[in-house]
Amino acid sequence: NITSEYFLRRKMMVYAFKRAQKIIAVSMALKQKITELGIPEEKIEVIPNGIDTELFKPMDKIECRKNLNLPLDKKIVLFVGNLEKVKGVDILLDMMKNLPEDINLVVVGDGSLARDTKTQGHKDTRLIGRIIFAGSRPHKEIPLWMNAADVFCLPSRNEGCPNVVLEALACGKPIVASRVGGIPEIIKSEEQGILASPENVTELQD
Secondary structure, eight states: OOGGGSHHHHHHHHHHHHHOSOEEESSHHHHHHHHTTTOOGGGEEEOOOOOOTTTSOOOOHHHHHHHHTOOSSSEEEEEESOOSGGGTHHHHHHHHHTSOTTEEEEEEOOOTTHHHHHHHHHHOTTTTTTEEEEESOOGGGHHHHHHHOSEEEEOOSSOSSOHHHHHHHHTTOOEEEESOTTHHHHOOSTTTEEEEOTTOHHHHHO
16 A cells, blocks of 8 residues: 555565465455556455454453443543554544543554654643553453444554454444545445545544
């Protein structure tokens, strides 16, 4: 999604693709991008990511919140991912500003935008006291965070086949996410979740 935008890296990718006997893409959207580089479609197999359903499964929401010391009387929106521009963490905070005050945001993850994200969360009067920054957490702990939430939100600008969406679904959580990459291949009905246009704060908020 990103590397192919650079001329020399794109040439290196095409060189590798042409000499490979088979190429595995984790979504149809990525397969399409590879074919746009001039690679024959029949050379590419689509195999979506898999997850551990022994680990990611529905659990009692109240018990999970107690284990994580999360408020029991608030609605919780959860984000799990790298705090980088591609994941849309800035969009996430803008979305929260106009949501009702009884809705909290829990952010699990770390990255280059961690400091800026925390600063905005602690300075903007519309966000103060409503955002919990949990930092990077062990993978085996993520099911607790997902089961403690009411909804999982991923406002990415680009994606392949995001494992976090599959994991949240396995925990029985509805998804609100950007309509990018392989996400529309995962979220196919409103029973699973609702998709918004990328970088559209109003749609995501609604």
